[in-house]
Amino acid sequence: xxxxxxxxxxxxxxxxxxxxxxxxxxxxxxxxxxxxxxxxxxxxxxxxxxxxxxxxxxxxxxxxxxxxxxxxxxxxxxxxxxxxxxxxxxxxxxxxxxxxxxxxxxxxxxxxxxxxxxxxxxxxxxxxxxxxxxxxxxxxxxxxxxxxxxxxxxxxxxxxxxxxxxxxxxxxxxxxxxxxxxxxxxxxxxxxxxxxxxxxx
Ligand code: PRP
Ligand code: MG
Numbered sequence: 399x400x401x402x403x404x405x406x407x408x409x410x411x412x413x414x415x416x417x418x419x420x421x422x423x424x425x426x427x428x429x430x431x432x433x434x435x436x437x438x439x440x441x442x443x444x445x446x447x448x449x450x451x452x453x454x455x456x457x458x459x460x461x462x463x464x465x466x467x468x469x470x471x472x473x474x475x476x477x478x479x480x481x482x483x484x485x486x487x488x489x490x491x492x493x494x495x496x497x498x499x500x501x502x503x504x505x506x507x508x509x510x511x512x513x514x515x516x517x518x519x520x521x522x523x524x525x526x527x528x529x530x531x532x533x534x535x536x537x538x539x540x541x542x543x544x545x546x547x548x549x550x551x552x553x554x555x556x557x558x559x560x561x562x563x564x565x566x567x568x569x570x571x572x573x574x575x576x577x578x579x580x581x582x583x584x585x586x587x588x589x590x591x592x593x594x595x596x597x598x599x
Pocket of ligand 1 (some may be wrong): 534549
């Protein structure tokens with residue numbers, strides 16, 4: 399048996415749509431179920447449903463053999479894993495955003511504090527960063543910060559909150575990662591699964 403850690407939330411829906419597109423009903427039908435159970439078994443593949451930032455934790459420690467997770471999470475924190483492949487979904491990007499007419503960003507709020515720090519270091523801009531856990535668009539609205547570094551997908555959240563994008567920072571996409579040991583010790587089962595889902599030919 400192999401264990402595949404999936405990220406709950408948007409990426410989960412994108413993954414189901416992706417495997418439906420691959421004609422893999424045996425997985426998608428089970429994964430679409432309404433149950434609150436946090437794991438499910440299909441043949442010899444056990445899927446676990448984790449919070450996105452926890453997926454690389456399970457994979458690093460071998461509790462899961464494979465993880466499907468956004469590159470935003472992998473870029474934000476350092477983990478040990480094999481970077482197997484990019485996946486053709488979950489595409490969005492990081493941006494610096496704020497209210498219109500900001501000349502200089504002195505304070506910036508973000509859930510992705512390391513990505514934000516790296517960006518401003520590269521730009522050689524001294525910015526004070528404030529770490530928030532989500533809904534960061536509130537920060538410039540309430541005057542907590544001048545702007546935000548956050549993920550933009552459709553752009554609707556920025557628009558609905560009266561914010562605009564100033565700079566695109568990096569691309570984001572779903573990635574397939576694997577545990578450094580079990581990728582080899584469970585090679586056969588892992589290859590079977592990743593070729594089934596169209597990651598390798
Ligand atoms: C994410 C992200 C943006 C929004 C981008 O937030 O932080 O706010 O989605 O998507 P859009 O461009 O399609 O509107 P999410 O709702 O996932 O929650 P969080 O900010 O609380 O983590
Ligand atoms: Mg958000």
